[in-house]
Amino acid sequence: MRYLMTFSYDGSKYNGYQKQPNKRTIQSEIEKALTTINNNCFVSISASGRTDALVHAINQKAHFDLNINITCDKLKKAINSLIPKDIYVKKIETVSDSFHARYNVLAKQYIYKINIGEYNPIEKDYVLQLCHDLNITEIKKALKYLEGTHNFKSFVKANPDITDYTRTIIETDIKEENNILIISFLGTGFLRYMVRNMVGLLIEIGLGKRKSEDVITILNKEDRTSSGITALPNGLYLKDVFYE
Amino acid sequence: MRYLMTFSYDGSKYNGYQKQPNKRTIQSEIEKALTTINNNCFVSISASGRTDALVHAINQKAHFDLNINITCDKLKKAINSLIPKDIYVKKIETVSDSFHARYNVLAKQYIYKINIGEYNPIEKDYVLQLCHDLNITEIKKALKYLEGTHNFKSFVKANPDITDYTRTIIETDIKEENNILIISFLGTGFLRYMVRNMVGLLIEIGLGKRKSEDVITILNKEDRTSSGITALPNGLYLKDVFYE
Numbered sequence: 001m002r003y004l005m006t007f008s009y010d011g012s013k014y015n016g017y018q019k020q021p022n023k024r025t026i027q028s029e030i031e032k033a034l035t036t037i038n039n040n041c042f043v044s045i046s047a048s049g050r051t052d053a054l055v056h057a058i059n060q061k062a063h064f065d066l067n068i069n070i071t072c073d074k075l076k077k078a079i080n081s082l083i084p085k086d087i088y089v090k091k092i093e094t095v096s097d098s099f100h101a102r103y104n105v106l107a108k109q110y111i112y113k114i115n116i117g118e119y120n121p122i123e124k125d126y127v128l129q130l131c132h133d134l135n136i137t138e139i140k141k142a143l144k145y146l147e148g149t150h151n152f153k154s155f156v157k158a159n160p161d162i163t164d165y166t167r168t169i170i171e172t173d174i175k176e177e178n179n180i181l182i183i184s185f186l187g188t189g190f191l192r193y194m195v196r197n198m199v200g201l202l203i204e205i206g207l208g209k210r211k212s213e214d215v216i217t218i219l220n221k222e223d224r225t226s227s228g229i230t231a232l233p234n235g236l237y238l239k240d241v242f243y244e
Numbered sequence: 245m246r247y248l249m250t251f252s253y254d255g256s257k258y259n260g261y262q263k264q265p266n267k268r269t270i271q272s273e274i275e276k277a278l279t280t281i282n283n284n285c286f287v288s289i290s291a292s293g294r295t296d297a298l299v300h301a302i303n304q305k306a307h308f309d310l311n312i313n314i315t316c317d318k319l320k321k322a323i324n325s326l327i328p329k330d331i332y333v334k335k336i337e338t339v340s341d342s343f344h345a346r347y348n349v350l351a352k353q354y355i356y357k358i359n360i361g362e363y364n365p366i367e368k369d370y371v372l373q374l375c376h377d378l379n380i381t382e383i384k385k386a387l388k389y390l391e392g393t394h395n396f397k398s399f400v401k402a403n404p405d406i407t408d409y410t411r412t413i414i415e416t417d418i419k420e421e422n423n424i425l426i427i428s429f430l431g432t433g434f435l436r437y438m439v440r441n442m443v444g445l446l447i448e449i450g451l452g453k454r455k456s457e458d459v460i461t462i463l464n465k466e467d468r469t470s471s472g473i474t475a476l477p478n479g480l481y482l483k484d485v486f487y488e
Contacts (some may be wrong), residue, residue, distance in 0.1 A: 010366045054365055088365040106299075121253045121332040122300055122370065 001184060003075065004063050004095045005030075005045070007044070009056060010086040012125035012234065016053040017060070026051075030062070033082035037075070038066050048101050048108065048241040052193075054233035056126070058111075059090070061241040063101040101241075107170060109186045109239040110195045112231065114203070117179030127180060128199075128235035134181065134206030136174060141212035142205045143172040145219070146198060153222040155197040165222070167191065184239065193230055199228035247319065248307050249274075249289070253300060254330040256369035256478065260297040261304070270295075271287065272330060274306070277326035281319070281357070282310050292345050292352065292485040296437075298477035302355075303334070305485040307345040345485075351414060353430045353483040354439045356475065358447070361423030371424060372443075373477035376452030378425065380418060385456035386449045387416040387427070389463070390442060397466040399441040409466070427448045437474055444473035462483065 007030070015023040019031070027045060047062040070078070072092040079089045084150055090197035113127040120127070146169055153165040171186040183202065187197055201218065204210045210228070218226045251274070254400070259267040271289060278287035291306040313384040314322070318335040323333045357371040360378055364371070390413055397409040427446065429439055445462065448454045454472070462470045 008365050010368070058366070085368050088363050090362060111373045118334060119332050121252050121330045122302070124254070124329050126366065 002063055002065050002095050002097050002099060003072070004061060004093050004099065004101065005079075005089055006059050006091040007087060007089045008058050008062055009060070010125075011051060011054050011056045013086060014053065016050060016055070017047060017057075018050040025056075026060075028081050029087060030079070030089075031138055033079050034064060034066070035045050036082055037070070037078050041067055046101050048105050049190075049238075051236075051238050052233050054125070055236045055238070057238040059240045060238050061101050061243075063095060063099055099243075102244050104142065105189065105241055105243040106244060107186055107188055107243075108190060109184060110190065111182055111184045111237045111239045112195060112199045113235045113237070114181040114183070114199075115179060116176075116181055124224075125234050128232050130203065132207065134203065135208060136181070136206070138208075138212045139181075139183070139206045140174055142202055142215050143174060145212065145215035146185075147172055149220050150219050152191060152194055152219070154218045154224055154227045155194045155201075156191040157193060157224060159192075162191065165191065165192070169174070196233065196236060197224075197227055199231035199235070201227050203231060204228045216236045245313075246307055246309050246339050246343060247316070248305060248337050248343065248345065248356045249323075249333055250335040251304050251306070251331060251333045252302050253304070253322050253332070254369075255295060255298050257296065257330060260294060260299070261291060261301075262294040265393050270301075270304075273327050273331060274323070274333075277323050278308060278310070279329045280326055281314070281322050282312055285311055290345050292349050292482075293434075294473035294479075295482050296477050298369070299482070300479045301482040303484045304482050305345050305487075307339060307343060343487075348487050349485055350434065350488060351430055351432055351486040352434060353428060354434065354483045355426055355428045355483045355484075356439060356443045357479045358425040358427070358443075359423060359483070360420075360425055362420065369478050374447065376451065378447065379452060380420065380425070380450070382423075382452075382456045383427070383446050384418055386446055386459050387418060389456065389459035390429075391416055394433060394463050395466050396438055396463070398462045398468055398471045399438045399445075400435040401437060401468060403436075406435065409437070440475045440477065440480060441468075442470055443479070445471050447475060448472045 015025050017026045019025050019027040045062040045064040076092045090125050114130050115127045119129050119131050130179050149168040151165045152167050167189050169187040173184045253270050261270045263269050263271040289306040289308040320336045358374050359371045363373050363375045393412040395409045397410050411433050413431040417428045419426050
C-alpha cells in the first residue's frame with residue numbers, strides 16, 4: 001500500500017532533509033521510524049523535494065510503501081511516537097501505486113521571513129535577522145517582475161546537470177506582521193537556492209542598493225554573477241506542496 | 245559607574261538564568277563577556293530576578309558596575325559581540341550607585357504562550373504544545389479572580405525561607421493569535437513557579453476539569469495540593485520589568 005504523508009519540521013538541528021552518511025537528517029529519522037513500524041523491513045521515503053540544512057517545512061510531503069496493514073490514523077500515531085519532537089507528521093492518506101510525491105508536484109509554495117526590527121535572539125534560527133528597514137513598495141514591484149515564466153539561471157549556481165532553467169512563478173506576496181516581513185512564492189517548481197537568491201536580490205532592492213527594474217535585466221542576463229547575495233537558510237520555510 | 249542593562253534570551257539551551265558551577269547559564273555568559281570588557285577584573289551582574297531553565301526573557305533587566313570608562317553605546321556593541329547569539333543586549337543606560345535591579349522592582353510582566361491548535365514542531369521550545377481547545381471565557385473569569393492582593397501559597401512549593409506569600413496581581417490579559425493563546429500577568433512580584441502553577445490551574449479550568457470560581461477556594465486554602473499542575477517552562481517569557 002502506498003501512503004502520502006504531510007509533515008512539518010524545525011530544520012535548525014538537521015543537516016537538511018536528504019539522507020547523508022553519518023549525518024542527522026529529516027529523511028533518515030523518518031525512515032528509521034517507518035522501518036521499525038514495517039517489522040524492520042527497510043522503508044524508503046520519496047519527498048516532494050529536499051530542503052537544505054537549517055531550512056524549515058510547514059507542509060512537506062513524501063510517499064512511501066509498507067508491507068504491513070495499518071490504518072492511516074494508527075500509522076500517524078506510531079510514526080510520531082518514534083520520531084524526534086522537532087519533526088511532526090500532520091496527516092497520512094493512501095494514494096494509488098502510481099502516485100509520486102516528487103514527479104506529480106503541480107506547484108510549491110515557499111515563504112521567507114525577515115526581521116526588519118531589533119535583533120531577536122529568541123527567533124534567531126527561525127527568521128533572518130536583518131534588523132534594518134526595507135522599502136516594501138520597491139520589493140513589491142520587484143516581486144511582480146519575478147512572476148511569470150522565466151529562465152532563472154541568474155538565480156541558480158551553474159550546474160551541467162540542469163538542462164532547463166525555465167520555471168513559472170505563479171504568484172508572490174509580501175506582508176508585514178510585528179516587524180517581520182513574510183515574502184511568499186508560489187511556483188511550478190524551484191531550482192536549488194533559487195528562493196534564497198531571489199530573496200537576496202529583494203533585500204538589496206529593499207535597501208536601495210538596486211532598483212526593482214534591475215530584476216528584468218538580471219533575468220535576461222542568465223548569469224548568476226549579475227544577481228545578488230544568497231539569503232541565509234534560517235528564514236526559509238517550505239509552506240505547501242500541491243498535487244492534482 | 246553603575247549600568248542598567250535590558251536584555252533578551254532564548255532560554256531553551258540554558259540551565260536557567262542563575263549561575264551554577266559547570267552549567268551553561270545566561271548570567272555566566274554575560275558575566276564572562278563583561279569581565280573581558282572590564283580588563284579581566286571580575287564583573288558580577290544582579291538581575292531583576294532569576295528565570296528557570298528553558299524559560300525565555302524579552303526584557304530582562306540587570307545592573308552591574310565597571311571600573312573602566314566606556315559609553316553605553318560602545319558597551320552594548322562590545323557585550324553583544326562577546327555573548328552567544330541566543331542572548332542579546334537591547335539597551336544599556338547609566339543609573340545611580342544606589343539603584344538595584346532586584347530591590348527597586350515596582351512591577352513585572354510575564355506572558356505564557358499555549359498552542360491550542362495542531363502540534364507545531366517548529367515552536368516546540370517556545371510555546372506550550374497543549375494541542376487542545378480551551379474555554380477562553382472561563383479562563384478570563386478565573387484570571388479576574390487571580391487579580392488583586394492575595395496570599396499565593398496555593399501556587400508555590402512550601403519553602404521555610406518565605407515569610408510572606410502575599411503578592412499583588414495588578415492586571416491580567418488573554419488573547420488569541422493563530423491558535424496561540426497568550427496569557428499575561430502584571431504583578432508587583434512573583435514567587436518561584438507561581439506563574440506556571442497559575443497557568444496549570446487555568447489550563448485545567450479551560451479544559452472544564454475545574455470551574456473558574458474554584459480559584460477563590462484554592463486561594464483561601466493556602467495549600468499547594470489544592471491547586472493544579474505546573475505548566476511546562478517552555479511557554480513562559482519574562483516580558484518586562486518596571487522601575488520608578
